[in-house]
Amino acid sequence: MGRTSRRKRSTPANRAIAALAALVLGGGGLAAVNVYASAGEGGAGPSPGRFQGAARQMSTIDCPDAGIALPDVPDGARPEVDRELAAMDTQITDAYRRFADRKDRIARDPALAENAVLGPLKSKRAASLDRIGIAVERAGGGRPQGLEGLAGCSLRADDEEGQGGGQGEEPGDGQGGGQSDGQAQEGNGPEASDFVDIESVRPDADRPRNRRGASRGTFTTDCGRNENGRFNPDNVIAAPGVSNGAHHMHDYVGNQATDAFASDDDLAGGGTTCRNRGDRSTYYWPVLRLQNGRDANDVDADGGGRDQNTGEIQTPSQVTLKFVGSPAGKVTAMPRFLRIITGDAKALTNGDANANASWSCTGFEDRQLRDKYPICPEGSQVVRSFAFQSCWDGQNTDSANHRTHVSFAQDDGRCPDGFRAVPQLVQRIVYDVPPGPGFAVDSFPEQLHKPVTDHGDFINVFDDRLMKKVVSCINGGRKCR
Structure with missing residues (x-):
């Protein structure tokens, strides 16, 4: 009973992870390319066009998984890194609640998504990622570069690129x-x-x-x-x-x-x-x-x-x-x-x-x-x-x-x-x-x-x-x- 071998179309989150596959482990440090193509890229909020015509379909929050992007962390930093990764999960949970409570309003006013959900979430994630970087550096791993590219998140539809994030198959x-x-x-x-x-x-x-x-x-x-x-x-x-x-x-x-x-x-x-x-x-x-x-x-x-x-x-x-x-x-x-x-x-x-x-x-x-x-x-x-x-x-x-x-x-x-x-x-x-x-x-x-x-x-x-x-x-x- 092996895993399915079909390759699926990428989502915004795993495109970000793919970009950060350029994370090069050298001397315990991380070098990364900061190319997160999402609604929150570069600190700018999502443009209204990102939601036009699809706003009513938005059903969840899509964030890069920072844990996958950290394949090597010094032992001394792991407890703090694990705590920060768990905190980032809580941040997404809290942001999802804010989104769910405002879903109808966001459909009418897409700018509300950035002001009430994505912007505050990005700020909190950026702070956690910074603390992860400090913990790794303090443990002798060298200051990670490029983790800030994982801070931004976007809204996405449940059926975007197929049901279940591109998981759908032909009947x-x-x-x-x-x-x-x-x-x-x-x-x-x-x-x-x-x-x-x-x-x-x-x-x-x-x-x-x-x-x-x-x-x-x-x-x-x-x-x-x-x-x-x-x-x-x-x-x-x-x-x-x-x-x-x-x-x-x-x-x-x-x-x-x-x-x-x-x-x-x-x-x-x-x-x-x-x-x-x-x-x-x-x-x-x-x-x-x-x-x-x-x-x-x-x-x-x-x-x-x-x-x-x-x-x-x-x-x-x-x-x-x-x-x-x-x-x-x-x-x-x-x-x-x-x-x-x-x-x-x-x-x-x-x-x-x-x-x-x-x-x-x-x-x-x-x-x-x-x-x-x-x-x-x-x-x-x-x-x-x-x-x-x-x-x-x-x-x-x-x-x-x-x-x-x-x-x-x-x-x-x-x-x-x-x-x-x-x-x-x-x-x-x-x-x-x-x-x-x-x-x-x-x-x-x-x-x-x-x-x-x-x-x-x-x-x-x-x-x-x-x-x-x-x-x-x-x-x-x-x-x-």
Whole structure:
């Protein structure tokens, strides 16, 4: 179950990131080209023409993701950088609220967007980016150049360059084209066009064949379905030390000590819902809610109603956590406290380069959707799946952007140069929800609950003995629990 290989059209945000791909890491410093082509470029507000004829279609705020543009940050600067990146997420959330409250007025008076939303947001982002630069310089990394090019944001339409930020595909191509007949959902999304009848999707099978010497075994760990209702809107990987760092609610299974403030020692000593007590790992993902007009008890809480995530939280009917091998050879042990994020919570505005969730229905799992929610027939359940990165750089348990220390295997199943294969976590989460377009995952408010923003997080806290068993089972071709 690999990522979709289709290339999508760029958005203003990832065009900015592409410009800043000129970020050159030298002597710990960053040199960047400041070419952010957006409504806020050069400190000037968006021209009225930017909104003419399309103002009524504007539905969200599109900002460059500064975290992606910082692949290397000195260790001494990481806590402050993480806090500032989390603050920038809050700034976008607050700006989105101001925009949503004034959407009709902005449609009549486009200049209001700059005065009330984009201008103040750009100023706050510029201050955070400046503090990031100071933190990196103070830690000996050299003053980053060009981060100011990430300060400006723009308004964009939900359907700009295709539904979901250019994620739409042609009907019947197996990637979720076509629209449902359902009604648009409550609040800030999703839309009826974000759903597709699974029976209209062509089967697809895009998996590398096993080579001679492949590791064909599996290890399955049973950690429950979050029956005890452990939720929080933190993200200890991406926003450590920050309450409500995710601005959406997560389901947690496994380690019960996990919140924004959990250290490795806290996780090592935490209780676990896993049957095998040698697995104290943390597994978490955004909750799925029914949008049926009934609110959960977090309607007035951070991560819930305050961040435009409303509806009844659904407990999965089944959760499968399976570790599998490499089609190209043997696997080696994961390091303890290895952190992996798969998928991109900001894929609506970032584009799908890091999107990695699949949606399907029981009985139809040869049909996988990347950018649509499935409408399942009566008697079939919704399935969401994540296949995590399976290649590790052999040195780091995390990285500044939480991505570059791990990688997906190449098309032939081999790891990129400098990486080694480790057991691959594959999550399968099943929900018994009514057929039709009446559910959505939690998201950052400005991401509009799009299915392409789905993501999963994992921190390995297997003890050494159990990890050795995992590796032995996988390399030996056995199915173990």
